[in-house]
Amino acid sequence: MKVKTIDDIAREAGVSKATVSRVLSHPELVRPKTQQRVQKVIDKYSYSPNHLAQGLAGTPTKTIGVVIDELSNFFFIEVAEGIDRILSAHQYSMLLCSSKWVEEEETRLVQSLIASRVDGVLLASIKPQSKSMELLTKANIPFVVLNCIPDDPSLSFVCCDNKKGGQLAALHINNNTREQIMIITGFDHQTIEDRLEGFNSHINTTDFIHYTQVETQQDGYDLVPTLIKERHIDTKATFIFVTNDNVAIGIINALTNLNISIPDQVAIIGYDNIRVSAISRVPLTTISQSITESGEIAATNLLKLITTKETTHTLIEPFLVQRESG
Numbered sequence: 509m510k511v512k513t514i515d516d517i518a519r520e521a522g523v524s525k526a527t528v529s530r531v532l533s534h535p536e537l538v539r540p541k542t543q544q545r546v547q548k549v550i551d552k553y554s555y556s557p558n559h560l561a562q563g564l565a566g567t568p569t570k571t572i573g574v575v576i577d578e579l580s581n582f583f584f585i586e587v588a589e590g591i592d593r594i595l596s597a598h599q600y601s602m603l604l605c606s607s608k609w610v611e612e613e614e615t616r617l618v619q620s621l622i623a624s625r626v627d628g629v630l631l632a633s634i635k636p637q638s639k640s641m642e643l644l645t646k647a648n649i650p651f652v653v654l655n656c657i658p659d660d661p662s663l664s665f666v667c668c669d670n671k672k673g674g675q676l677a678a679l680h681i682n683n684n685t686r687e688q689i690m691i692i693t694g695f696d697h698q699t700i701e702d703r704l705e706g707f708n709s710h711i712n713t714t715d716f717i718h719y720t721q722v723e724t725q726q727d728g729y730d731l732v733p734t735l736i737k738e739r740h741i742d743t744k745a746t747f748i749f750v751t752n753d754n755v756a757i758g759i760i761n762a763l764t765n766l767n768i769s770i771p772d773q774v775a776i777i778g779y780d781n782i783r784v785s786a787i788s789r790v791p792l793t794t795i796s797q798s799i800t801e802s803g804e805i806a807a808t809n810l811l812k813l814i815t816t817k818e819t820t821h822t823l824i825e826p827f828l829v830q831r832e833s834g
Contacts, residue, residue, distance in 0.1 A: 512553040521546045554646045556623035571601045572810065573621035573629040575614060575640070576654075577695075579606040580724075581754060582782040583799055584632065587654065590803025591630060598811060600627070607634060609695055615639045622647045628810045630654055636698050650813045652806050652820070656698050664813055666806040666822040668797035670699045673826035674706025676795055677749045677777050680828055682712045684775060686747040688739065689716040692731070692759075693751045694723040703751050703779065722750075728758025732766070742766070746774045747834060753778040753785045756792055760833060764789045775834030791831035797824050 518525045523546055530537050531546040538546070549555075572595055576584040588604055595602050603626065607614035611634050618640035621629055629644055629651040637659040644651045645663075653665040681689060691707060693700050717739060722731055728750070735741045750756035756778035763770055770776065770790045778785060781796030802824050809820040 512555050514555075517546070517549050517553070517555055521549045554619075554622075554643045556619045568627050569625050570599060571603055571624070571626045572807070573603045573618075573624070573626040574605070575617050575621070575629065576604070576606055576632045577609050577634065582784060583753070583780050586782060586799040587632075587803040587806075590800035590805075591807040592803075593800075594804050594807035594811070600811075607632075609634060611635065611638065615643065618643050622649055628652075628814050630806050630810055632656065633658070634697070650810060650817075652810045652813065654802070654806050661821075662819060664809055664820045666802055666809060666820075666824065668699070668802070668824040668826055670702035670826075671706035671709075673779060673795045673797065674703035674708075675710045676706075676826060676828050677703075677779070678707045678710035678712075680777060680793070680834075681747050681749060682710070684747060684834065686775065687744045688741075688746050689713065690719065690735075690739070690746060690748045691716060691751070692719045692722050692728070692748060692755060694721065694727075694755060700751050707749065722755050723752075725754045725758035725761075728755035729762045730758075732759055732762035736766075741774050742768050748774065748776050749779075750776060751779045753780040753782045753792060753794055756794070756833075757785065757788045760788055760790050760792065771832065771834040777834050781829050785829075786831065788833075790833045793831045793834045794829050795826050796829050797826050 514525050514528050518528045523542060527538060527542065528546055531543050535543050574588060574591055576588065578584055592602055603621065605617045607617060614634055622643060629649055631640060631651055632654040633640065633656045636656055641658060641663065653663055655667055657665055657667050722728060750759065756776055759776060760770060763774055768774055778792045778794035780799065781794045785792040785794050805822055809822065812818055
């Protein structure tokens, strides 16, 4: 579908371009019936005004929009590094923005990128089916979904095989018997659900403890006193699977400050293999999903999609990185 212009909206609604502009910027100045008629057409085509390239619709901007979930998360920064490496080599610029794990913000950012006439979008979608994907499809903007497998099989994606990653974590723990086993998860997301499913399918026991909504390195650090009080991890030999390296590093820092031995007393395995996991106070055993390479693959696949319209599905193979934490 051709991207609609303000002329197209005005023509279909039977009004002037000025009226469409007023509906978008000062709807209170437009009669309610006219406003409703214009808004209906705007909604029909998911139209957004073009603030940066008026009159240049269809002209390549050599700009790619990148929507990630969290700027403070090393995982997404390393993904963005891989993206930039490919885009720079092909003389593309990158517009990087963060949804902050808020679906409405993700939608707003995508609307802004469409209005900016980007040539394509790399979208770390919060959900496997979202308004932002619908907007990009309707606007005929090529896009590749990152860190999520969309429900629509016609859409391109790059994502780790998180079920396999969860299985690897479980198998590693099975080979290191402890008095108690814990799993600690953060944001509600498809990737975490898949890691849990893989873990549950291969762990040797159903008697493990699950803590949820532990989302940041600080959250991991702050959780340790609770684990000592409620689960006696300072006296009961424990193995913890943390589905995010940032949180795992926070736990390591707190345990180290309390002189609780890692891995003799508490063993820890993380997920992601961000760079700092190798140089944390106790180097972190983790499941790697080749983060920077994932960004490179996503950018490469998007450029291919722009030129050939070829859909790609890429599952990144995870693997265990054994270090000193467990």
